[in-house]
Amino acid sequence: MKLYIKNMVCDRCKRVVKEEFDKLGVPLAHLALGNVDTVNDIDLQKLDEIRRMLEVNGFELIDDKRAALVENIKTLIIEEIQYLKGNKPDAVNFSDYLSKKTGYDYSYLSNLFSSETGQTIEHYIIAQKIEKVKEWLSYNELSLSEMAWRLSYSSTAHLSNQFKKVTGMTPGEFKKTNILPRQTLDKVGSSK
Secondary structure (H helix, E strand, O other), X not given: OEEEEEOOOOHHHHHHHHHHHHHOOOOEEEEEOOEEEEOOOOOHHHHHHHHHHHHHOOOEEEOOHHHHHHHHHHHHHHHHHOOOOOOOOOOOOHHHHHXXXXXXXXXXXXXXXXXXXXXXXXXXXHHHHHHHHHHHHHXXXXXXXXXXXXXXXXXXXXXHHHHHHHHOOOHHHHHHHXXXXXOOOOOOOOOO
16 A cells, blocks of 8 residues: 655655664665655554654555646656756756656646645745755755756856845855755755
């Protein structure tokens, strides 16, 4: 049985979910960001236990198929931007990638995402990219040109302009002051 889980956005989240399912005696066939497949079907009483366990740990069980699809879109974007999974070839844009991975037309995905989150997929992608740049700047890991290349920006100027538009400061100003708080991945770009 496939269960969709909101706010499950990192490897630590996966570990917590796995441990909690083990405690409840629910074996998992598969565990991924944003969802799990259980070995067996789950009765309503056990599903309520799972729901409570997830809420205690800051997660949420998603029952609505539309909401589950939106969470899947977010997970695909986070995996590509935050974890640099490399499942999306550089030559493929996000709209084609998301359509292929979900099996839905991009215009449907775009309208659904906007109606459920209050923002466009494009703005969500930009917010995730800027958060990744903030991380790299905080740890002084890469040059700005390396960041631009890894995040598929056309140039460092494009990255710098977008960073300033979103944060109100240039990457250099951020690096000097480092006063902008970083956000947890489940909160990046959220407007609802």
